[in-house]
Amino acid sequence: MIVLTLVSIIMMPVVGIKQGFFYHEKSVENRERLVNIQQSMKTFIQINGYLPCPDTNGDGQQDRISNLRCRDDQGQLPYLDLQVKANDVYGNPILYAVNTNADNTDILEACTSASLFGHSGQVTNTWQKCDTTDKRFCKLTQCQNACDGTCKHNEVVRQQPPYLHTLTPPRGMTSALNGALRVCGHQADTCKNKTPLSKVDANVVPVVIVSFGPNGQSTWQDCDNAYPEEQLNCNGKRYFNQKPLSDHFRHQLTWLSTPEIKTLINSHW
Incomplete structure (x- = not known):
């Protein structure tokens, strides 16, 4: 019994180290997958002149109302439209959050921050x-x-995309979100409209993509299953958290900015 106890004590650190390497390797592979998704989104908008809406029914394709505005501003990644893998490396769907005005009827107007989701119409x-x-x-x-x-x-x-124009807001590091999304960094205690920009990793962005990590299945079932610092990423709102990976924060995020998108298409019409 004493020998077994000693062996167990000796093996515990070894198991912990192996598990740590496993999670590290998975997170690196997952980061590469998110980078690939980001690049696919750039290619999509260069070809089509607009960004896809979220997939709200799980079929891998974007969902719109009457082929115009987005059905919702959050859902799963439209992986078939983007021609990427359906899930993250943990086998779970990836959250695709877009400008909260993307489901408004004025989505085609260039002075609307969500116009880069404009798909068709006059x-x-x-x-x-x-x-x-x-x-x-x-x-x-x-x-x-x-x-x-x-x-x-x-x-x-x-009459056709891109409906986005060079004057489309938001422009620059403004505190006015205009329906856009915000990702706060590890120095921010909370993430909201009044969070200092010095503690914000990404401001006024039109798209945020989130992998919920190894606990993704339970997080998709109920956001309350996520760790407290992760819950901002799954509560359906426009604010997101990005923290260093730890035992209590497994989410990984990426995004695109409006100025970045404007360089990819002809927005000088």
């Missing part, structure tokens, strides 16, 4: 145009503050 954009520079603005006050001449009413009809 829209008349109503802008303000500076007569001395020909530069266009979403709001009259924006034009008046930047124009030395006169701001005039300007209408531009758009």
Whole structure:
């Protein structure tokens, strides 16, 4: 009995080390999968001029209402549209969260932050145009503050993607989310609209992709099954947490930014 006890004590650290290596290798493989998804999204928007909506019924394809706005702003990754693997390395679906305005009826308007999800249809954009520079603005006050001449009413009809334009908000590191998403870093105690930008890893982003890690199956069943620091990533809201991997935080995230997307397509129409 004493010998067995000693062997058990000796083996415990060895088992712990092996388990640690296993989780590390899995997390590295999972990170590579997320990077591949991110690259596939870039390719998708370069080809199609828009980003796909979430998959809300688990068939691997994006879901829209009347082929226009997104059916919901969160769901599973539309892996068939993106031509990527259906699940993370742990065999669980991947969360695909998009701009919370993507399910609004004004999704085609360039001055709407969710216009990069615009898929089809005709829209008349109503802008303000500076007569001395020909530069266009979403709001009259924006034009008046930047124009030395006169701001005039300007209408531009758009019938195909991309509906995103260079003036589409949000632009820059603003605290106004405009339906966009926010990922807070490990220094943030909480994540909300007033969280200092110095503690934010990604601000005003249109897309966040989350693998719930080895506990993904139970997390998909009920967000309360996740560890407290992970629950922000599965509660259906626009705020997300990114922390160093640990015994109490197994989620891995990636995202795309609006300025990054604007470089991939012709947004100067």
